[in-house]
Amino acid sequence: xxxxxxxxxxxxxxxxxxxxxxxxxxxxxxxxxxxxxxxxxxxxxxxxxxxxxxxxxxxxxxxxxxxxxxxxxxxxxxxxxxxxxxxxxxxxxxxxxxxxxxxxxxxxxxxxxxxxxxxxxxxxxxxxxxxxxxxxxxxxxxxxxxxxxxxxxxxxxxxxxxxxxxxxxxxxxxxxxxxxxxxxxxxxxxxxxxxxxxxxxxxxxxxxxxxxxxxxxxxxxxxxxxxxxxxxxxxxxxxxxxxxxxxxxxxxxxxxxxxxxxxxxxxxxxxxxxxxxxxxxxxxxxxxxxxxxxxxxxxxxxxxxxxxxxxxxxxxxxxxxxxxxxxxxxxxxxxxxxxxxxxxxxxxxxxxxxxxxxxxxxxxx
Amino acid sequence: xxxxxxxxxxxxxxxxxxxxxxxxxxxxxxxxxxxxxxxxxxxxxxxxxxxxxxxxxxxxxxxxxxxxxxxxxxxxxxxxxxxxxxxxxxxxxxxxxxxxxxxxxxxxxxxxxxxxxxxxxxxxxxxxxxxxxxxxxxxxxxxxxxxxxxxxxxxxxxxxxxxxxxxxxxxxxxxxxxxxxxxxxxxxxxxxxxxxxxxxxxxxxxxxxxxxxxxxxxxxxxxxxxxxxxxxxxxxxxxxxxxxxxxxxxxxxxxxxxxxxxxxxxxxxxxxxxxxxxxxxxxxxxxxxxxxxxxxxxxxxxxx
Ligand SMILES: Nc1ncnc2c1ncn2[C@@H]1O[C@H](COP(=O)(O)OP(=O)(O)O)[C@@H](O)[C@H]1O
Ligand SMILES: [Mg+2]
Numbered sequence: 208x209x210x211x212x213x214x215x216x217x218x219x220x221x222x223x224x225x226x227x228x229x230x231x232x233x234x235x236x237x238x239x240x241x242x243x244x245x246x247x248x249x250x251x252x253x254x255x256x257x258x259x260x261x262x263x264x265x266x267x268x269x270x271x272x273x274x275x276x277x278x279x280x281x282x283x284x285x286x287x288x289x290x291x292x293x294x295x296x297x298x299x300x301x302x303x304x305x306x307x308x309x310x311x312x313x314x315x316x317x318x319x320x321x322x323x324x325x326x327x328x329x330x331x332x333x334x335x336x337x338x339x340x341x342x343x344x345x346x347x348x349x350x351x352x353x354x355x356x357x358x359x360x361x362x363x364x365x366x367x368x369x370x371x372x373x374x375x376x377x378x379x380x381x382x383x384x385x386x387x388x389x390x391x392x393x394x395x396x397x398x399x400x401x402x403x404x405x406x407x408x409x410x411x412x413x414x415x416x417x418x419x420x421x422x423x424x425x426x427x428x429x430x431x432x433x434x435x436x437x438x439x440x441x442x443x444x445x446x447x448x449x450x451x452x453x454x455x456x457x458x459x460x461x462x463x464x465x466x467x468x469x470x471x472x473x474x475x476x477x478x479x480x481x482x483x484x485x486x487x488x489x490x491x492x493x494x495x496x497x498x499x500x501x502x503x504x505x506x507x508x509x510x511x512x513x514x515x516x517x518x519x520x521x522x523x524x525x526x527x528x529x530x531x532x533x534x535x536x537x538x539x540x541x542x543x544x545x546x547x548x549x550x551x552x553x554x555x556x557x558x559x560x561x562x563x564x565x566x567x568x569x570x571x572x
Numbered sequence: 573x574x575x576x577x578x579x580x581x582x583x584x585x586x587x588x589x590x591x592x593x594x595x596x597x598x599x600x601x602x603x604x605x606x607x608x609x610x611x612x613x614x615x616x617x618x619x620x621x622x623x624x625x626x627x628x629x630x631x632x633x634x635x636x637x638x639x640x641x642x643x644x645x646x647x648x649x650x651x652x653x654x655x656x657x658x659x660x661x662x663x664x665x666x667x668x669x670x671x672x673x674x675x676x677x678x679x680x681x682x683x684x685x686x687x688x689x690x691x692x693x694x695x696x697x698x699x700x701x702x703x704x705x706x707x708x709x710x711x712x713x714x715x716x717x718x719x720x721x722x723x724x725x726x727x728x729x730x731x732x733x734x735x736x737x738x739x740x741x742x743x744x745x746x747x748x749x750x751x752x753x754x755x756x757x758x759x760x761x762x763x764x765x766x767x768x769x770x771x772x773x774x775x776x777x778x779x780x781x782x783x784x785x786x787x788x789x790x791x792x793x794x795x796x797x798x799x800x801x802x803x804x805x806x807x808x809x810x811x812x813x814x815x816x817x818x819x820x821x822x823x824x825x826x827x828x829x830x831x832x833x834x835x836x837x838x839x840x841x842x843x844x845x846x847x848x849x850x851x852x853x854x855x856x857x858x859x860x861x862x863x864x865x866x867x868x869x870x871x872x873x874x875x876x
Contacts, residue, residue, distance in 0.1 A: 263777055283780040296778035300796040309792075310782035361782070 212274065214239040214365055214397040215260060220269035222255055222421075229255045231421045232269065237365075237399060237414075239274075242391050244400045246408040247418030248444070253401040254293070256418075257367050260399065262286050274364065284313075289358040293369040295350050297342035303329070303353050304338045310361040328356040331390070348379045355390075365397045372407065384411055405445045409433065417441050434497075437481050439570045442495040449501075449538050451494040453569065455480075455487060468494060468569050472534040474512060478567035492571040500566035501540040503528065506557040514538070516556045528552060530560060609857070616850035623842045634851035656834065656852070660859075663831040666745065666820075667813035670752035671760075674809045675802070677753070678760030682801075685761070686768035693769075700761050708755060712818045715751050716742065719823075743825035751819030752809075759808035767801025803867065811860055831856055 215237040222230040230252045237243045245253045258264040260271055262283035271278045278286060289310065298306050307328050311321045329335050332352035342350055351371060358366055371387075372380045388411045391398045402408055408415050409429040417424045417432055417440070425437040436442035439450065453468040456475065464480040478494055506513055514532040525541040532538065538560065552558060616634050618626040641653040685696040703711060719725050719741040726738040741747045775797065779789040795802070817832030824830075831852065838849025 261781060263780075283777070284783045284785060288781075290778070290781045292774055292778055294772070294774060296772065296774040298775060298778070298793055298796075309779075309784075313783035313788065357782070 212239045213237070213272075214241065214274060215399065216272035216275070217256075218270050218272065220256070220259060220271060221267045222252070222259060222264065223267045229421055230259075233423045234269075235416060235423060235426055237397060239397055240395050242388065242398045242400065242411060242413045244402060244408045244412040244415045245418055246402055246405060246415050246445075249403055251418045252421040253403075253418060254369055257290070257369055257399065257401055260365070261288055261290050261367055287363055288365045288367060289361060289363040291354045291358045291366065291368040291371045293371070293373070295342075295354040295374075297350055297353055297357070299342055302339050302341060303334060303345070306342065306353055307356045307360050309357065314361055324360055328360050331359075332356045347374055347376075348383070351375060351383065355387075359390075359394065359396065363396065365399060368398060368400045370401055370403070373402070373404070380407075387411065409445070417444065419444070435481070436495060436568060436570065438572050439493050439495070442493075442568065442570060447498055447539075449494075449496045449498065451496070451536060451538075453478075453492060453494040455490045455492075455569065457488065465564060466569055468567075470494065470534070470536060472532070472536045474532070474534055474536075476512075476567055477564040478569045479565055480569045480571075482571055490571055492569055495568045495570055496538070496562055496566055498527070498539050498541040499525070499543075501538065501560055501562045503530075503540060503542060503552060504559040504561065505552075506559055512560040514558060514560055516552050516554050516558060519552065519554060526551065528558075530558065532560065612850045612853055616847055616854050618847050620845045620847050624839075624844050624846060626846050631847075634845075634847040635855075637848055638851055638855065659829055659834055660831055660855070662828070663814055664859075666748055666752065666828070666830060667810050667816075669745075670749050670756065670813045671806050671810045673749060673753045674757050674760040675806065678757055678805060679764055679802070681757075682761045682764035683768055686765050686771075697762075697765065700758050703754075704758060708818055711754065712751055712822045715754055715819075716747075716822055719747060719750065742823060743828065745824070745828055747823040748820050748828045748830070751823040752813045752816055755816065755819060756809040756812060759812075760805035763804040763808065764798060764801040767798035771797050807864070807867070814860065815856060 213236045217233060217235050217237075219232050219234050220230060221228070221232045233256075245256060247253055255264060259266055260278075262278065262281060262285075266279075273286070273288065298309065301309065304325050308321045308325045311324055316324070325338075329338055332355055334349060334352055334356070337345060337349060342353065345353065351374070355371070368387075372383050375383060384407060387398075387400075400408075400411065412429055414426060414428055415432050416426045419440050425432055425441045427435070432441055433445055436445065436448075442448045443450065452471040453476075454471075455466050456469045457467040466478055466480045467475055468478045469475050476494065512532060514530040516528055517531050517537075518529040520527040520529075521544075522541070523544075525543055528540045528542065530538045530540065540560070615626055617630055617632065619629040619631050619633065621627050637653070638656050639653060640650045681700070685693055685700070688696060717723055719739075721738045721740065721742070725741075726735075729735045730738060741750070771794065775793050776789050779793045784792065815832045815835075816830065817836045820828050820830040820833050821836075835849050835852050835856070838844045838846060838852065
């Protein structure tokens with residue numbers, strides 16, 4: 208890890224708008240060549256953080272370093288960072304070629320170098336035939352590509368992308384995900400990608416920072432934030448989960464944060480604690496269990512986690528079951544459809560519910 | 573330019589009544605705009621009556637008088653009469669200067685207003701238009717009062733020690749331009765304001781993001797985006813400035829005589845010459861139309 212340089216370092220950055228706190232003090236590093244995603248609901252401060260990195264907003268406190276150099280007081284037009292704006296912000300009176308070449312022109316490149324680079328960029332984003340069109344004569348997807356080409360043309364060290372796909376329809380969005388990811392790997396530019404779409408974040412990112420109300424809730428790889436959510440917010444925001452009120456009954460502080468928890472409905476369950484301070488007896492919190500981590504078996508012997516199928520929903524690849532445990536707790540599960548009808552349950556069936564202790568995450572907040 | 577060619581299907585539904593609904597518009601345009609121009613055109617080819625009015629006899633005398641000294645139809649060789657051409661040229665210069673002045677002051681003003689918070693914008697706009705609740709004549713007279721030899725402007729300048737002798741502004745080109753500027757400034761501010769208000773400021777941020785400085789952003793991004801507003805404002809100031817007569821009459825003198833005053837004189841009292849006034853007006857109208865046509869051509873070319 209030490210050999211990879213840090214591209215962007217957020218050091219104790221906070222941003223207030225008058226009384227309103229848009230970003231509470233946060234610190235983290237983004238590695239060079241990384242596809243880093245800021246994921247969170249609308250209004251959580253993603254755009255504000257991006258604008259601070261680009262230089263459009265000052266920090267209230269804290270600093271941003273770019274390759275270990277302090278960025279404070281450097282105006283946006285002197286930062287080797289480019290932005291793909293949420294609404295693209297293409298220059299309406301300029302052709303596609305002039306839009307893409309604008310930054311190069313400002314950097315004082317020669318006419319020939321600009322032309323070569325613009326040619327290269329329109330090839331990269333496959334807009335060769337549209338080079339003389341104005342932005343208004345392009346579809347949303349094409350405008351998006353122009354914005355991308357324009358921002359990447361000056362070969363920035365870091366590219367900031369503010370929900371670049373949110374204005375596109377689903378099919379195009381899915382296609383662009385793969386293209387963006389490929390482009391990032393190909394160019395080696397560090398991407399800081401903002402989205403409120405968890406699927407987008409999971410499929411594209413090297414690492415994700417999950418944000419909520421101006422705070423970073425968790426930073427990790429897609430599988431880490433999905434499989435090992437650090438908080439109730441992360442567990443609920445990314446994917447679907449069962450959340451059950453529970454408290455710790457025995458903290459076996461030996462290894463791997465293993466704890467026994469007691470559901471408010473009475474069941475005792477071995478689980479994994481998300482954070483060390485959950486390891487106190489009596490600590491209250493939530494148990495999070497992903498629906499696809501739950502195994503259903505036909506009821507054989509009496510078991511403390513037995514229940515009845517209340518509803519089934521066929522989802523194509525999966526079937527979703529809603530189960531009421533004998534204690535009264537409601538759970539939902541997803542089982543992959545194998546094509547073997549024997550494995551399917553129907554409403555009213557009695558079932559046994561089981562899951563690994565690793566899949567039951569005890570979240571104290 | 574912007575032809576209203578869309579909405580065919582909707583208008584077809586109303587086709588039977590549409591012509592009747594448009595009748596008031598056509599009547600207004602016909603009676604108050606086309607008919608006077610037609611009358612003017614006819615009068616410009618009639619013979620003058622000495623106590624004002626016309627004799628119904630066709631002649632080119634009015635146009636002849638405007639352009640030639642000894643006359644195209646006399647015995648001697650004709651020579652160009654420079655008096656009126658000079659007045660027209662001077663008017664073009666005056667109107668251009670006034671337009672430029674309005675643009676230099678109006679553009680930053682419009683920009684300032686459009687970037688205030690939405691709640692205070694209407695107050696600023698109201699402030700800009702307040703003087704227009706007062707009659708143009710009275711406003712022009714007040715301007716004369718302000719800039720005369722011992723008026724408030726000179727007294728303030730003398731008092732502050734910036735000048736030793738009062739500025740002689742009355743009867744100069746500067747006074748006329750000030751008058752025109754004051755008369756027509758809102759016609760510059762309002763269209764530019766409307767354009768700047770629609771301007772998407774993230775375009776400026778995109779410019780800064782792509783390494784452009786403040787002036788480059790203004791020149792290469794902001795001004796092209798609000799250009800329609802600038803051009804509309806320039807036309808709205810230039811056209812009435814060209815034909816203005818109050819400001820040149822009240823603030824200027826013989827040396828600042830402009831088209832508007834020339835035409836005005838031809839119709840005033842018994843001394844006038846109606847056909848010559850009509851011909852002068854037609855020449856002015858033609859000049860303005862040619863200028864607008866050039867502008868329209870440039871616009872359509874740009875859109876392709
Ligand atoms: N210039 C500003 N003045 C006041 N509040 C602002 C300003 N910019 C953003 N905010 C507020 O800060 C919060 C975070 O905004 P933003 O960063 O745009 O969120 P996101 O991009 O995650 O949707 C929002 O509640 C927004 O209203
Ligand atoms: Mg945003």
